[in-house]
Amino acid sequence: MLCQRRMLLPHIESPMLNNVPLERMMFSLSSGGMTIDAVESSVSVQDMPGRDGRLDLTLTDPTGAAYMGNRDITLNLYSIGTEDDILAAKQRLTALSGTMVTLSWRGLPGHYRGRLGLGAWNDKWAGGHLVATLVTITVNAYPYLIGRKLSITLQPGVNTIRVKGNRPCWPIWTLTPASGAKTVDAQDAHGHKLTFTSVTAITGDITIETDPDSRELRVNGNLMTPTLDSDYFPLLPGANTLTLAGIASASVAYQPLTLI
Known part of the structure; x- marks a missing residue:
């Protein structure tokens, strides 16, 4: 046996x-x-x-x-x-x-x-x-050790997610605006926010790369900019509270970072 x-x-x-x-x-x-x-x-x-x-x-x-x-x-x-x-x-x-x-x-x-x-x-x-x-x-x-990419589905409003690893990591956001929304907004519980606004209703998907080496925001593949008071904030190891506004659906992907 x-x-x-x-x-x-x-x-x-x-x-x-x-x-x-x-x-x-x-x-x-x-x-x-x-x-x-x-x-x-x-x-x-x-x-x-x-x-x-x-x-x-x-x-x-x-x-x-x-x-x-x-x-x-x-x-x-x-x-x-x-x-x-x-x-x-x-x-x-x-x-x-x-x-x-x-x-x-x-x-x-x-x-x-x-x-x-x-x-x-x-x-x-x-x-x-x-x-x-x-x-x-x-x-x-x-x-750091770079873990495999993980993706989490988010809902409008307040979300609590748990991030693996033991060091802050940089997420990739994928946001679908709510019908007629002119502003989409993501915030954490530490006073950081990431906001995109438009003079007309936003249509299509928004993708936001927050890594300092490849930082960008795209709407339908077109390079755009967030508001001046925005932060490309990281996700912290452990529990994270994220508040989303102006979206119909969203997801956040990240690769956990571990120091050993």
Whole structure:
């Protein structure tokens, strides 16, 4: 019975680059394994005469935590096989050098994302033939694990949703205005609001990307702007109260961020 139960367990290949197990790229972790560097807070302090200690000028996120710098993840790899196999593996891995990749393994609640750097090849020869190669790759990664995208349906009025992860994340809003509405509005419980107004009734879907790297508001695919007093506010880990006005239906999608 115990053996049968074990046979039913899923086989987990890890780690994975761009969702492809290293084994399928003809690489495995060497005895050096993998190293994940510590993440450092971006802290700023200033000496001030007449004051004990130092003045903390650190910029913080909505939870009060300092923003984090990137972290390096180092993997020591090897490949064995015929010369043709090893050369094919080299070409496949080298194609990723300098690109943005995702890195994940086992049961992590998401993936790391960063730019891949490739070290020197350390080839091993026997009898005049290439039989193995070793290489170190480094991923300069965003500090948080990025979870899979989740979508939640919202209703007009007050909504309470629970957001996974342990760091603020940036949502994507999809709003369908109510018939005849000239203003649509989304607010959280911390005084932030995101508003779009029009001189005529708004028709069609409104999509709002709040991520600082790709921030935009579109109505029927056309780029528009929110009101000047709007905030592209994040969702906080845990319970969030969102109040929507001027809509017939809505949804919010997000990728949870987790710091470990």
